[in-house]
Amino acid sequence: MRWLVGGEVLDVDTGEFRRVDIGIDGGRIVELGAARPGVDDDVVDVSGRWVLPGLIDCHVHLTLTTDTGDPMADAARTDAHVALDTAAAAERTLLAGITTVRDVGGWNYVEMAVRDAIRRGIARGPRMFLAGRLLSITTSTVEYYPGMYEVADGADAVRAAARRQLARGADLIKVMATGAMLSSETEDSRAIQFTLDELKAAVEIAHDNFKHVAAHCHALRGMHQAVDAGVDSIEHGTFADDEVLRKMAAAGTVLVPTVCAGELLFRDERAVATMPDHLLERMRAFNDQHVEALRRARELGVTIAMGTDAGTPGNHHGLNAWECVFLHRLVGMSPIEAIRSATVHAARLLRQPDLGRLAVGAHADVIAVDEHPFDDLEALTRVSMVMLAGDVVRA
Numbered sequence: 001m002r003w004l005v006g007g008e009v010l011d012v013d014t015g016e017f018r019r020v021d022i023g024i025d026g027g028r029i030v031e032l033g034a035a036r037p038g039v040d041d042d043v044v045d046v047s048g049r050w051v052l053p054g055l056i057d058c059h060v061h062l063t064l065t066t067d068t069g070d071p072m073a074d075a076a077r078t079d080a081h082v083a084l085d086t087a088a089a090a091e092r093t094l095l096a097g098i099t100t101v102r103d104v105g106g107w108n109y110v111e112m113a114v115r116d117a118i119r120r121g122i123a124r125g126p127r128m129f130l131a132g133r134l135l136s137i138t139t140s141t142v143e144y145y146p147g148m149y150e151v152a153d154g155a156d157a158v159r160a161a162a163r164r165q166l167a168r169g170a171d172l173i174k175v176m177a178t179g180a181m182l183s184s185e186t187e188d189s190r191a192i193q194f195t196l197d198e199l200k201a202a203v204e205i206a207h208d209n210f211k212h213v214a215a216h217c218h219a220l221r222g223m224h225q226a227v228d229a230g231v232d233s234i235e236h237g238t239f240a241d242d243e244v245l246r247k248m249a250a251a252g253t254v255l256v257p258t259v260c261a262g263e264l265l266f267r268d269e270r271a272v273a274t275m276p277d278h279l280l281e282r283m284r285a286f287n288d289q290h291v292e293a294l295r296r297a298r299e300l301g302v303t304i305a306m307g308t309d310a311g312t313p314g315n316h317h318g319l320n321a322w323e324c325v326f327l328h329r330l331v332g333m334s335p336i337e338a339i340r341s342a343t344v345h346a347a348r349l350l351r352q353p354d355l356g357r358l359a360v361g362a363h364a365d366v367i368a369v370d371e372h373p374f375d376d377l378e379a380l381t382r383v384s385m386v387m388l389a390g391d392v393v394r395a
């Protein structure tokens, strides 16, 4: 048994820190109270620190690299190269205090091999919920992401493509309901892609198999169709209006914000300098509108689950907690709201009730920070202890 002693421990439901010790056994929290370590027990001292559940990022691409702004550079890698990049990204993410990720577009299922390596103990990384390849209509963007896109046109083809992802071990299905920002020059980020019928086909197969669906959406009508089709989360939501946000709030559709994709790009000179003009123009043109849509989403009561799009240019793996900072500073969330988006709300989207809370019975995924996060949420970007399933991976 292991004891985490001396910390101020966050109850995410009440939003309060309290001085309590955490008893851990078999990778789970078994006690919250005063430590009574036995002679064989291990004691981890976090005195004077603030202790929170490990953070959950609901939108990453672990297989992508982030130093260049040109997608063609990533496209040229061999799968062996991708595997090494992915393992490095997974480790950086975990050491930054992100103990769970949802990857919404992998690369030739390499990320599944990396997850397997982590489970076997030969690589280090967070818990990984994986989509496999993302499902898309025929598009020239495939040349940017040949390992990520699974092209399917028509409802039957979408059903087959979804089944292929599940057969490879996918935990969810990702669909492209609209055009993307970081896409080919001929793809319009404001265009509708999958039809309502195609979206319904993906949802049917996923839900019949107890999996959920994440829908990439910028365009407004694409968001309406995705919500009508019954998807579980909308990714990005750039061109949302009040009507669709009210519909999401009523239906319980979760919004995954990915503010980092724009904000971190513009803080990285090299990524900006190497980005093709048509991509840079789109990112510049729509970033403010995206943030404004997220502000309205929060005001209208849409559930927001933290997600960064880590893996896009300048959006480096391991900077994930900045999303919470941006949700606070730009989107208007209080610190505890931002923390809930990265813990309990994310866990609910992943259908993982034993994640996102420090409670008896929960997985012992725990982080500690040296400053009070309510005074400065940037504390989350400087974790001093990371525990995954009861093992200290950073101290």
Ligand SMILES: [Zn+2]
Binding pocket: 059, 060, 061, 104, 105, 309
């Ligand atoms: Zn993405």
